[in-house]
Amino acid sequence: MSISRRALLSSAGLTLLAPLTGAGRASAAPPASGAARRRTASFPGDLAVIPDPLGLTGTWSRTTDGGQRVVTGAERNAVALSEQCIAAVAGYAARITIDPGSPYAVGSLVVRATPDGSAGYAASLDPNLRRVRLFDLATGRDLVPAASVVLSVGTAYLLEIAVDGPELTVLLEGEQVLTARDTAYGHGAAGLHAYNGTVVFGAPGLRSVTTDATGWTTDSGTWTATTLGWNAQAPAGTNCLAMASTRVYDTACQADVRIVDPYAVATLLLRTDAQGTSGYGIQIDPNQKRLRLYRIDGDITLGTYDTTIEVDKVYRIRIEADGPHLEIRWQTDFITPDGYAPVITAEDSTHPAGQLGVLAHNGSVVFEEIAVTDLVTDLQGWSTVSGGWTPDLRGLRAEGDGALRIAPFPGGDVLIGADVGPAGAATAGLVVRADAAGAGGYEVRLDATGVRLLDRTNTTELGRAAPPVRPFVAGGTYRTEVRALGTAVTVTVDGVEVLTATVARTGGSTVGLAATGGTAVFQEVRARTPQTYYTDTYRPAYRYTRLASHTSDPNGLVRHEGEYHLFHQDSGQWAHAVSTDLLHWRALPVALPVSDFGHTWSGSCVADTDDASGLFGGGAGLIAFYTSYHPDKPGGNQSVRVAHSKDKGRSWKWYGTEPVVQNPGGPDGGWDFRDPKVVRDDERDQWVMVVSGGDHVRFFTSTDLLHWAYRSSFGYGAWVTGGVWECPDLFPLPVDGAPDHVRWVLTLSTGAVRRTDGSAAEYFLGDWDGTTFTTTNTAGTPLRAEAGRDYYAAMTFYGLPDGRRVQLGWLSNWDYAFSAPTGEWNGQIGIPRELALSDEGLVQRPAVEIETLRTSSTTVKGVTVRPDSANPLAAVRGRSYEIEAEIALPVTGAATEFGFRLRTGGDRRTVAGYDVGAGKIFVDRTDAGVCDFTEHFAGRTSAPLPLDAVDGERRLRIRLFMDTSSVEVFGGDGRVTISSLLFPEPDDQGMAFYAIGGEARIITLTVHRLRGVFRVTDSDPEPPETPVGGAFRSGGLGELTVVPAGHWTTTGAGRTGVFDRDSTAVSSTEYGDLELTTQVRFGGPEGTSGAGSVLLRASPDTADGYAVNLDPNLRTARLLRRDGGRTTVLAEVPLLVRTGVTLPLRIRARGGRIEAFVDGRPVVDVTDTRYASGRIGLNVFGGRAAYQDTFVTAL
Structure with a gap:
């Protein structure tokens, strides 16, 4: 890490x-x-500007006062949506005028709308029927009877809809006319709606409290x-x-x-x-x-x-x-x-x-982000049918006999999972396919006897199973998943499939949580249709990802009692999944969460099969060694702590209160000291722990896994050729399979520095004598374990019974580790690799298990390809597949480059090929697809790989594994590997074999289509129709040039930048004394964050000048000065800046005096004379920022 x-x-x-x-x-x-x-x-306060609503249907135009005019067809609806999200507490208002030319028209405000505007709440003015309505957009259902009000066409009325959880209130000219309670929609977009004519809306505005x-x-x-x-x-x-x-x-x-x-x-x-x-x-x-x-x-x-x-x-x-x-x-x-x-x-x-x-007492106090722990879920519209339901430290708490809480989920087919905690309840579980009131359907119940599947219509028991791994007891947390697909209902508990039943009813309207006889706690409740389960645009088909959340460093890879365990980093804690084949992984609850000790960073796990630790009463169990990082202490006071499990990793206990290996600097030490890997040294009957120290690794030994002695260190100086050393691993391997010729391999990852393209994977060959590692490498000349940019924190499994050394790695790079445009999930694990040693060094080959995913194959043999040849793979298409090939070059007339163009479509392609003159295998993702989310993504990665001489020809053996958003290439029977992330379009499914400058002969080439391991449907979801377009209103900027890179578009929020670091749209005009006004907004409708700055008097490359910086994460407004790329803070003012809100920003620079005002409040007033003139820049940092109504005037 x-x-x-x-x-x-x-x-x-x-x-x-x-x-x-x-x-x-x-x-x-x-x-x-x-x-x-x-x-x-209605929360009093000034209305804040919202991003422009963009039309989905109807004809919309912006009015001079910032409102919207819409014309609909006769008896037609028109909807426009803003990216402004309205969630728990807000007030949304605008003036609405029904055009006298269409007296039968209706105008509405929309809140909590779905992205396509098909559902949400609407409050409408209807002069013809003299009423104000509050209704459900999806069904037309009135939430309460309409209010009778005399309204005139041609008159502008101020309409407001206020939401406070399930409470909705409609106000007309400040007077309450309707109030209702409804739970169908908990969050969504703000928008405008019209029906049957011409309607004019004044500038819509928002009041909100973030809670x-x-x-x-x-x-x-x-x-x-x-x-x-x-x-x-x-x-x-x-x-x-x-x-x-x-x-x-x-x-x-x-x-x-x-x-x-x-x-x-x-x-x-x-x-x-x-x-x-x-x-x-x-x-x-x-x-x-x-x-x-x-x-x-x-x-x-x-x-x-x-x-x-x-x-x-x-x-x-x-x-x-x-x-x-x-x-x-x-x-x-x-x-x-x-x-x-x-x-x-x-x-x-x-x-x-x-x-x-x-x-507040005795004066003025400002509150922001008032939050309480609650259920994490992707469902909205929750309502209580019975029992008591309250937010809880551990999720959502249920109380009472027959407690039931439901959420809308129409359609019947559902994949739902939850962490279920029967904290004293007699039963706790999940309900699927219930009706709109929560009646009927099917219920999975966990109780002291095991798991039961019930038909709730007639209380018939459809199946029963014993607890698959451990007893169900109060205080435990059990991952429970139900798949109701057609007539089949399958139940998985604790990562083990326990029940399958055939049912008669396949439809339903709701899903739910249920408990009886006491208290239960539910968390991480996520439900998907088959069309939305692991079908995201960039979701891998056969590589491991989390349904939602992050995946990074593999931790604690271990095989124990028939299961493979994959622990991995997820925001400073150990997420957990289990498998029986290294491919099909089932999620379990977080194994090691953050604690009073700190965050649980990377580490390893061993199976203590002989109870050497004494923790298991003579039995066996798992011991996890993790990096404890305490944010309040210097450098986090990184140390090694232990947790242990007696039930196959389903529950864990912390061992003691002190680290088993303290930071080298002591209890307050700030040394780099992390990522402990524990391995067995059978020859000396001891365990060995290797820990990264930043520019070296340290070795410790133990005979009981709990008491460790420092033995030696390796590294420092010329051995360090890249960034900080992290995630070490240590293991013996026989050379060419000879048991009497064993070498020890020390692997590690380095990052993050530019000279290694962000990250690197290195290894050292040597010998281990029980206390000291001695390498035969040459200092300053690292051996690369991976030539690609996207393979980090690789770790091998402990405890494989067949003697194999199998490794998993995180497909990412510290240049853009968490920046990929994948949405609610981020990070994927590469395919399992089996490691071996040859006289040439480390060899990596795909684990044999992956061959079980092959479905159909296409083979080409004995075809010679020249630059003008037809494409031998023209008829083959796909997103997820394996290619095995052996290619030969003739003695004369050989190609100068050959290879594969993969995931082709339009101008997009990923090239995996061989440069004959350079003697290098490569992957080129320059034109692979989306790459402007970060600076250092596009380009070619290559590695030396001599061709094999066979029968007078030069030959290359290559094997590659393409997936939705990644490719891993194995060249020369695994002597070289290149792993790369890719973000092509879903329909980019073409492929080709090509040759440049001569000919290449395909000896054999097979494309194996690989089945997915998570999806339950082959069809892709239809993306919702969402608003597009927008306008950027500005003056005095001239043309904008993006520096150094970034994705800038025009949206309803204005000129909008998305980037993981600094990206600036720089004006072509220059100013000395100036006044600038803009509306700035951070974050996006998908919940992203971001910060940004307005640059003034800046150089064209932005290395010099001033920046007025607003940062929701730092809660500050700052004035920065840039001198040759170095930043000096000239002023810093605490400010409750938040995402998802549009802020008026005004900047005035006259002479050496620079002033800034946020929403009318003065925040900066500084005199500095370093720069007298320069350009304007609109900047985004670490997310999304948008600028609208940006005008610059020379003073």
């Missing part, structure tokens, strides 16, 4: 939630006499939703309270907060009553310079933390409540994140459950 990834994880800090809040000692006081609680039907808590009410004071947070203004000496109806037990709640007035106090409330008069509060008090955790009823202090709290600075506060145990975490820095360890810990059992809220 690389330094850059570690920095990324560290910077994420507490971003799983986002809080900050506080209050004065009197914060728990009830409202003043006569004060009334008021439901926040996933719902049911908000406010009490006294003033609460104002702004683009820079939810501003609470409490009069002197009084409280200003906002309470959510969200009820919680065990939970984590957090918020970002900025205290504006020096004597104001902010409070985050948890487990309180509806009035906030009992429960718990954590106060942030700048005047008393402390945090205070207290029980509100009785005003009892449970703990304090003394700290300087600055006015106008952004902080993040988090309270975790787990039973009686309370912890407070406090983040004071977003650039160098802190706040991982709790600053206050307390025990109090007075209030096991309650609501949450925020409170």
